[in-house]
Each structure stands twice: as C-alpha cells, then as structure tokens.
Amino acid sequence: MTELLTAAQMRAIEEAAIASGAVTGLELMERAGRGVVEAIVEEWPELGPGCRAVVLSGPGNNGGDGFVVARLLWEAGWDVEVFLYGDASRLPADARVNYERWCERGEVVALSDETLFRSRANTSADDRECIVIDALFGTGLSRPLDRDVGMHLSGTRSTGSFAFMKLVAVDCPSGVCIDSGRVLGQQNVPTATDLCVTFHRAKIGHYVTPLVDAISKLVIVDIGLEEDFSSKISRIGEGFGSMFEIAAQGGAGAIREEALSEAMHGAYETLAERDGAVRLLEAWFPDELGKAAAIGGHKYAHGHALIHSGGVGRGGAARMAARGALRIGAGLVTVGCPPGALQENAGALDAVMLRSVADGEALREMLGDARISAIGIGPGLGTGAREAGLVRAVLDASADAKRGVVLDADALTLVAQDESLFDLCRSHRSVVMTPHAGEFARLFPDIAKRLEEQPMSGPAYSKVDAAREAAARAGCVVLFKGPDTVIASPEGHCSVNSAAYDRAAPWLATAGSGDVLTGFIAGLLARGFGPMQAAETAAWLHVECALSFGPGLIAEDLPEELPTMFRALGV
Ligand SMILES: NC(=O)C1=CN([C@@H]2O[C@H](COP(=O)(O)OP(=O)(O)OC[C@H]3O[C@@H](n4cnc5c(N)ncnc54)[C@H](O)[C@@H]3O)[C@@H](O)[C@H]2O)[C@@H](O)CC1
Ligand SMILES: Nc1ncnc2c1ncn2[C@@H]1O[C@H](COP(=O)(O)OP(=O)(O)O)[C@@H](O)[C@H]1O
Numbered sequence: 001m002t003e004l005l006t007a008a009q010m011r012a013i014e015e016a017a018i019a020s021g022a023v024t025g026l027e028l029m030e031r032a033g034r035g036v037v038e039a040i041v042e043e044w045p046e047l048g049p050g051c052r053a054v055v056l057s058g059p060g061n062n063g064g065d066g067f068v069v070a071r072l073l074w075e076a077g078w079d080v081e082v083f084l085y086g087d088a089s090r091l092p093a094d095a096r097v098n099y100e101r102w103c104e105r106g107e108v109v110a111l112s113d114e115t116l117f118r119s120r121a122n123t124s125a126d127d128r129e130c131i132v133i134d135a136l137f138g139t140g141l142s143r144p145l146d147r148d149v150g151m152h153l154s155g156t157r158s159t160g161s162f163a164f165m166k167l168v169a170v171d172c173p174s175g176v177c178i179d180s181g182r183v184l185g186q187q188n189v190p191t192a193t194d195l196c197v198t199f200h201r202a203k204i205g206h207y208v209t210p211l212v213d214a215i216s217k218l219v220i221v222d223i224g225l226e227e228d229f230s231s232k233i234s235r236i237g238e239g240f241g242s243m244f245e246i247a248a249q250g251g252a253g254a255i256r257e258e259a260l261s262e263a264m265h266g267a268y269e270t271l272a273e274r275d276g277a278v279r280l281l282e283a284w285f286p287d288e289l290g291k292a293a294a295i296g297g298h299k300y301a302h303g304h305a306l307i308h309s310g311g312v313g314r315g316g317a318a319r320m321a322a323r324g325a326l327r328i329g330a331g332l333v334t335v336g337c338p339p340g341a342l343q344e345n346a347g348a349l350d351a352v353m354l355r356s357v358a359d360g361e362a363l364r365e366m367l368g369d370a371r372i373s374a375i376g377i378g379p380g381l382g383t384g385a386r387e388a389g390l391v392r393a394v395l396d397a398s399a400d401a402k403r404g405v406v407l408d409a410d411a412l413t414l415v416a417q418d419e420s421l422f423d424l425c426r427s428h429r430s431v432v433m434t435p436h437a438g439e440f441a442r443l444f445p446d447i448a449k450r451l452e453e454q455p456m457s458g459p460a461y462s463k464v465d466a467a468r469e470a471a472a473r474a475g476c477v478v479l480f481k482g483p484d485t486v487i488a489s490p491e492g493h494c495s496v497n498s499a500a501y502d503r504a505a506p507w508l509a510t511a512g513s514g515d516v517l518t519g520f521i522a523g524l525l526a527r528g529f530g531p532m533q534a535a536e537t538a539a540w541l542h543v544e545c546a547l548s549f550g551p552g553l554i555a556e557d558l559p560e561e562l563p564t565m566f567r568a569l570g571v
C-alpha cells in the first residue's frame with residue numbers, strides 16, 4: 001500500500017527536502033523534467049530525433065518542468081516549439097533558470113490562439129508525429145483557468161489541431177484540482193490525456209473520477225525524495241513551521257537530511273498512521289487471509305455467514321453472495337429466505353445451507369445463535385415493510401459488535417427511507433455499507449449534491465471527502481463503489497481500491513458483481529475481520545479476481561476465481 005498525496009503534502013515534502021539541504025529545487029525540477037522525457041521515450045519508443053514537440057509552459061514551477069522537457073528533447077534531436085502562458089519576468093526562480101537555459105537554444109512564443117495556430121507543428125505540410133506537453137499548471141492551480149487558456153487546451157486537445165498528436169500532462173492535466181481530480185470552474189476544460197507523469201507519489205486526484213477516467217496512462221517518477229524521509233513528514237499545518245525553524249537553525253551550510261529526520265523524530269507520526277492519509281490498495285493482502293489455513297479445527301472456527309435472500313425469483317443475488325462468502329473462507333454459509341422461496345433456493349444450493357425466515361421476528365430468533373458471526377443483507381431483498389423489519393432485526397440483534405453486517409442494495413434504500421434504521425446503523429460498531437453512486441445519493445443526498453456542484457477553487461470536494469463524511473455521519477464503514485472505489489471508516493481511515501490504469505477491469509461492471517462483493521465482505525466479517533479490513537480486502541480481491549479471469553467475466557465467475565487468487569498469493 002502506498003499513500004496518495006494532496007498537493008499540500010507534496011509541497012511540504014519538497015520544501016522540507018529542500019530545507020534539509022539534501023537537494024535543491026533546481027535539481028528536483030531537472031529530475032522531474034528528465035522523468036517526463038524518459039516516460040515519453042518509454043511510452044513511444046518509435047518516436048525520436050526529428051519528431052515534433054510543442055511545449056506549453058505556465059507561470060509557475062510546472063512551467064519550469066516544461067522548459068526542462070523542451071531542452072532535453074531538443075538535445076535529443078527533436079523539433080521543439082515552446083509557448084509561455086504568463087510573464088517570463090515573474091517566473092519563480094527555478095523556472096526562470098530553466099526558461100533562460102531554453103532561451104539559449106530556442107524561441108519562447110507567448111501563448112495565444114493565434115500563435116498556436118501558426119505553430120510549425122500545426123501548419124507544416126508534413127505529418128510528422130507531434131507530442132504536446134501540457135506544463136501550464138500543476139499542483140499550484142488555485143482557481144479556474146481563464147477562458148482563453150481553456151480554449152488553447154481545447155484547441156490542442158482536439159485531434160484536428162496537430163497532425164498526429166499525443167498529449168502528455170506534466171504532473172496533472174492543467175485545469176484539474178489534483179486533490180479531487182475535478183476541473184475547477186465552469187470551463188469545459190477537456191482533460192483527455194495520453195500520458196500523465198507525476199512525481200514522487202500519485203496524488204489523490206489521479207485515482208478518482210472524473211480525472212481517473214481521462215488519463216490513459218499514469219507514470220510516477222522517482223525524483224529522489226526517499227520513502228523514509230517523506231514518511232516522517234506527515235502533518236501539514238500547525239507545528240510544521242517549527243520543523244523548518246529547526247532545520248534552518250541547523251546552520252553551517254547545508255543541513256543534512258539525517259539532522260532533519262532527527263529533529264522530526266517523535267514529533268510526527270508516520271504518514272501511514274496519520275489520520276487523513278489516503279491509501280491506495282496495491283499488491284497487498286492482510287496476513288489474516290492466510291491464517292484460515294493455519295487455524296484448523298471446527299468449521300465454526302472460520303465463522304458462519306448468513307446471507308438474506310429476497311422472495312421467489314429474486315434469490316440469485318443472495319445465492320451469488322453466499323457463494324462468495326463461502327469461497328472467501330467462511331466456515332459455514334446459510335441463505336435465509338421467505339418460506340415460499342425455499343424450493344427455488346434448495347434447487348440451486350449445495351454447500352450453502354438454507355433456512356426459512358418468515359419475517360423480522362423469525363430472524364431475531366434465529367440470530368439468538370451467537371455462532372452466526374456475520375450477515376449480508378440487501379441484494380435482491382425488496383423494499384417493503386417485511387424487508388424493513390428484517391433489516392431492523394439484523395441491526396438490533398447484532399449490535400453487540402461481535403457480529404459484522406454488510407448492508408447493500410435494497411437494504412441501503414430501506415435505511416435511506418427510515419431515520420430509525422439509520423440511527424441503528426450509527427449505534428452498531430461493525431456495519432459496512434456498500435453503496436453505488438445512486439444508493440449513495442439516496443443515503444447522503446446533501447453530500448452527493450456537494451460532490452456534483454462545480455468547484456470554483458481548490459482543494460475541491462472529492463469522492464474521498466464524500467466517502468469520509470458519509471462514514472463519519474453513518475458511524476459505519478462506507479464502501480463507495482466504482483472503478484475508483486473509496487472505502488472510509490468513521491475513525492477517518494480511508495483507502496482507494498482502484499480499477500484503473502494497470503488494474504483496469506471494465507468487465508467487472510457486470511450484473512451481480514456487487515452482490516458477490518457483499519458476499520466477500522460478509523465472509524471475511526464472519527472470519528473475524530474488522531469492518532474496514534474486511535471491506536478493503538474484499539474490494540481488492542474482487543478486482544484481482546476480475547483481472548485474473550479477464551474479459552467475458554460474469555458475476556458467477558468471481559467466487560470461482562478465488563482459489564486461483566489464493567494460490568497465486570501463497571495463501
Ligand atoms: N516545488 C518543487 O520543488 C518542484 C515542483 N515541481 C513542479 O512544480 C509544480 C508546482 O509548481 P507551482 O507551485 O509553482 O504551481 P504551478 O506551476 O502549478 O502554478 C502556480 C502558478 O500559477 C498561478 N495560478 C494558479 N492558478 C491559476 C489560474 N487559474 N490562472 C492563472 N494563474 C494561475 C499561481 O499564482 C502561480 O503563479 C508541480 O506541479 C510540478 O510540476 C517539480 O519541478 C518537482 C519539484
Ligand atoms: N468501470 C468499472 N471498472 C471496474 N469495476 C467497476 C466499474 N464500474 C463498477 N465497478 C464495480 O462493479 C461492482 C458493481 O456493483 P453494483 O453497482 O452494486 O452492481 P450490481 O448491483 O449489479 O451487483 C462494484 O464493485 C463496482 O465497484
């Protein structure tokens with residue numbers, strides 16, 4: 001797992017590195033620009049000397065990176081044109097140095113529609129490949145782009161502008177708030193980007209919608225800000241100034257990195273432990289996953305999951321969830337269903353047990369069995385009074401926190417409709433809610449509305465903020481689905497399970513896949529996982545199963561892929 005950073009965290013890390021004397025801003029800029037060029041060469045090895053590059057540099061350090069890219073491509077024999085948006089005399093120091101270095105090699109043209117239109121790359125008769133480098137704004141974007149800049153970007157991004165165009169964004173596509181992945185302002189700034197090269201760590205915005213949908217490939221360049229160094233710089237805001245003071249007082253020229261680390265020791269938690277850190281779930285699984293095999297003993301030692309089904313003809317969702325719970329390692333799984341649906345379910349279940357549950361009262365009685373260690377309810381359930389009674393019974397009879405509960409689909413709709421059910425969730429210590437965007441809007445309409453409003457300044461409200469606020473309000477773990485699934489706990493822990501970039505699995509958006517996820521979570525809760533850990537592990541395995549199976553996947557395939565996954569993971 002790695003941390004996804006905010007722009008403020010990234011700035012703090014850079015500033016602390018520079019203040020430590022371990023590296024200069026100019027060196028970081030050179031490494032950043034070099035990283036962009038290396039990423040271009042790796043992405044398009046067929047491009048090289050003679051190819052065209054149009055570099056759009058902005059008024060800050062992002063523009064500075066652009067000048068470095070221009071120089072390095074020029075030195076490699078590319079035909080480079082550079083445009084500047086802003087006033088060269090007001091560039092920050094490092095960007096200014098790189099501006100001047102470029103000026104020794106080529107011209108800088110003021111960016112305007114007209115100059116872009118007249119660029120060599122645009123007007124030449126030959127159709128040599130052209131790469132456009134978007135180095136207008138990076139982490140420093142604070143307000144919406146001016147209309148004309150939005151227009152330039154639209155112009156260059158529309159395929160008609162240049163003969164063969166690939167668009168490379170330095171750090172992030174300009175106009176996007178990198179904390180949220182959202183475009184600032186009313187401008188219809190297009191963000192479609194072939195390659196985005198960012199530095200040190202990915203930022204939150206790179207992994208959440210809408211930005212995650214717009215970038216074809218994300219490359220993270222190591223600019224020498226070491227892992228253990230950055231991990232010590234965790235708290236932005238109060239107290240941070242004093243760290244710089246300590247660094248500055250070190251005197252005697254460059255203060256060594258160790259001295260700075262020493263100064264910070266004990267004063268800052270590691271980034272991973274800090275509330276507010278957003279973790280990206282990566283090649284990872286908790287040790288607990290492997291423990292089932294080691295526990296041995298009775299099947300009840302591995303937990304008993306109850307999945308509640310809907311009525312006749314609506315049981316498929318619960319049966320798939322049950323299969324998921326069983327495959328992920330619950331010792332026993334029972335499907336509970338209305339008496340009328342017994343026959344249907346009996347014909348379709350073997351290893352999964354079956355119980356008739358007439359109503360909420362009957363369910364309450366059944367839940368007197370303390371060995372039932374988790375419940376999944378919602379898929380295919382229905383939204384009538386009887387079903388509301390079932391959800392109430394589940395929440396009432398398991399609030400002792402030893403029994404985890406997953407609420408999905410219709411159960412979420414019921415909770416959204418009834419404040420008293422919402423209150424029961426709040427007072428329960430082990431509930432996981434798994435809404436997709438529609439269910440999320442029903443449960444948290446004001447939060448969903450805020451997420452839809454056009455942001456005018458950064459940092460903008462993001463899907464991460466929304467999931468966190470929802471979790472805090474509901475007192476539950478909230479798993480907000482999508483290709484950018486965000487999982488948040490009421491305590492403020494938060495992670496992103498991405499199905500983008502090298503984990504893209506669009507075939508996972510298939511009917512019933514969410515039902516299987518409910519089963520995965522219920523199975524892990526039954527095994528004794530905490531709600532956050534169960535949600536994270538299940539979501540991560542869900543995408544891994546989809547990747548392992550590949551296109552053609554249907555929801556039923558997901559549980560069946562788990563044994564392959566477990567073997568691959570050495571579980
Ligand atoms: N600080 C460092 O040491 C490093 C920074 N790097 C680069 O520096 C970037 C951040 O640089 P900056 O903090 O200078 O920020 P940017 O270059 O993203 O932009 C900041 C400038 O744009 C202005 N501005 C913001 N929004 C505007 C708008 N809508 N219209 C017009 N002007 C606007 C700001 O007033 C400021 O002058 C990163 O994205 C990265 O590309 C890299 O070189 C790595 C090292
Ligand atoms: N584009 C996508 N790529 C990968 N996974 C996706 C994508 N869109 C949705 N998903 C995932 O697919 C599942 C769909 O769940 P849900 O919306 O509840 O559907 P259903 O009710 O049909 O089961 C969720 O786990 C969600 O995160």
Ligand SMILES: [K+]
Nearest residue numbers: 134137170172
């Ligand atoms: K940019």
